[in-house]
Amino acid sequence: xxxxxxxxxxxxxxxxxxxxxxxxxxxxxxxxxxxxxxxxxxxxxxxxxxxxxxxxxxxxxxxxxxxxxxxxxxxxxxxxxxxxxxxxxxxxxxxxxxxxxxxxxxxxxxxxxxxxxxxxxxxxxxxxxxxxxxxxxxxxxxxxxxxxxxxxxxxxxxxxxxxxxxxxxxxxxxxxxxxxxxxxxxxxxxxxxxxxxxxxxxxxxxxxxxxxxxxxxxxxxxxxxxxxxxxxxxxxxxxxxxxxxxxxxxxxxxxxxxxxxxxxxxxxxxxxxxxxxxxxxxxxxxxxxxxxxxxxxxxxxxxxxxxxxxxxxxxxxxxxxxxxxxxxxxxxxxxxxxxxxxxxxxxxxxxxxxxxxxxxxxxxxxxxxxxxxxxxxxxxxxxxxxxxxxxxxxxxxxxxxxxxxxxxxxxxxxxxxxxxxxxxxxxxxxxxxxxxxxxxxxxxxxxxxxxxxxxxxx
Ligand code: PMP
Numbered sequence: 457x458x459x460x461x462x463x464x465x466x467x468x469x470x471x472x473x474x475x476x477x478x479x480x481x482x483x484x485x486x487x488x489x490x491x492x493x494x495x496x497x498x499x500x501x502x503x504x505x506x507x508x509x510x511x512x513x514x515x516x517x518x519x520x521x522x523x524x525x526x527x528x529x530x531x532x533x534x535x536x537x538x539x540x541x542x543x544x545x546x547x548x549x550x551x552x553x554x555x556x557x558x559x560x561x562x563x564x565x566x567x568x569x570x571x572x573x574x575x576x577x578x579x580x581x582x583x584x585x586x587x588x589x590x591x592x593x594x595x596x597x598x599x600x601x602x603x604x605x606x607x608x609x610x611x612x613x614x615x616x617x618x619x620x621x622x623x624x625x626x627x628x629x630x631x632x633x634x635x636x637x638x639x640x641x642x643x644x645x646x647x648x649x650x651x652x653x654x655x656x657x658x659x660x661x662x663x664x665x666x667x668x669x670x671x672x673x674x675x676x677x678x679x680x681x682x683x684x685x686x687x688x689x690x691x692x693x694x695x696x697x698x699x700x701x702x703x704x705x706x707x708x709x710x711x712x713x714x715x716x717x718x719x720x721x722x723x724x725x726x727x728x729x730x731x732x733x734x735x736x737x738x739x740x741x742x743x744x745x746x747x748x749x750x751x752x753x754x755x756x757x758x759x760x761x762x763x764x765x766x767x768x769x770x771x772x773x774x775x776x777x778x779x780x781x782x783x784x785x786x787x788x789x790x791x792x793x794x795x796x797x798x799x800x801x802x803x804x805x806x807x808x809x810x811x812x813x814x815x816x817x818x819x820x821x822x823x824x825x826x827x828x829x830x831x832x833x834x835x836x837x838x839x840x841x842x843x844x845x846x847x848x849x850x851x852x853x854x855x856x857x858x859x860x861x862x863x864x865x866x867x868x869x870x871x872x873x874x875x876x877x878x879x880x881x882x883x884x885x886x887x888x889x890x891x892x893x894x895x896x897x898x899x900x901x902x903x904x905x906x907x908x909x910x911x912x913x914x
Pocket of ligand 1 (some may be wrong): 579580583612613615717718720894
């Protein structure tokens with residue numbers, strides 16, 4: 457073993473991490489001083505750190521290990537593929553057999569009208585790809601001025617320059633200059649923006665913000681609307697049932713392409729294979745990544761409808777886009793194996809009839825806790841809003857300190873959840889069983905009790 461591989465002392469690893477490793481979405485100076493937890497292994501729905509603390513992973517890695525950490529069939533498929541064909545590209549009149557098999561496997565599980573795929577390595581790259589596909593589509597149709605995108609405040613679509621322009625998070629936009637042809641509209645966040653409306657009324661009102669924006673900019677300039685079926689990174693914003701049908705109507709009536717970003721919602725999370733099925737809408741393009749390989753390999757992509765693909769096929773000359781690893785055979789082997797596990801064990805169907813509704817019910821019962829203003833869940837994706845006062849929705853403390861305190865305590869209780877401002881977010885592996893769900897709720901309740909006592913709330 458090399459000297460580097462023998463490094464397993466926590467203090468040494470942490471010192472090296474702080475000195476040399478710059479982390480994504482992390483305050484760099486702060487990390488250099490404080491460092492973080494070093495995760496060294498995973499098993500079933502748990503991960504373990506370098507000091508052998510076991511943590512129940514309420515975030516499925518980063519919303520990707522939907523089947524947990526122990527999936528020998530996926531590992532075997534990766535291993536086998538590495539021995540047969542560890543790499544070959546898909547450029548210049550060439551394909552590799554695993555990419556072809558993965559394309560077929562995706563076609564089999566995605567909605568019927570999505571019969572084409574473009575592979576990337578991540579969700580961010582997939583959304584960049586969406587922009588280029590859509591621009592090419594309208595250029596071929598002779599409408600090059602139709603190039604503007606509408607996305608939503610607080611939506612997340614990635615962190616490359618283009619995809620983070622689609623992302624609607626101000627703290628990200630403050631750090632760089634994004635692309636100028638993206639516009640953001642209201643998110644369907646009933647708890648914070650619903651005012652005096654009923655959820656149904658608010659769903660319609662929030663959707664009509666899209667129509668307003670189309671009128672403002674001009675239908676002849678708008679190319680597409682992109683949104684997550686349920687906003688994940690923005691704090692698990694579950695739209696009212698009236699929202700998506702109205703969005704679909706608006707896109708149809710105004711000749712706007714509809715892009716469903718399923719990087720989090722895809723592959724079971726909301727109780728169906730894809731979030732667009734849960735909400736009954738029909739996207740022209742669909743972004744996927746993360747759970748497509750159960751997070752075991754880097755793979756993302758765009759599913760393209762026949763409507764869009766037929767036009768793209770009429771374009772003359774190469775589509776000038778692609779990554780060396782677009783359709784990497786090892787990532788595709790992991791994907792084929794992941795979809796096979798999901799299908800053969802009927803994991804999504806079983807979850808949506810059993811543990812999904814159970815988790816939903818138990819999570820929603822957290823609403824009775826004195827510091828919970830709202831508890832929302834859709835199968836295996838959930839959030840609670842922390843408040844000091846349920847009536848006024850006043851927050852526990854400024855700058856989301858309450859959320860951070862609750863998150864830190866949850867980890868001490870052995871449960872990883874995420875704090876998005878004052879929303880505590882949870883998306884556990886969809887293979888969790890009912891006892892494990894009980895354990896999530898018990899640990900979460902203890903973290904809530906601790907946070908309530910910290911702020912003197914009974
Ligand atoms: N879209 C959505 C909805 C996401 O949640 C994410 C990642 N959290 C992305 C895109 C970006 O994916 P990646 O981090 O793989 O680039």
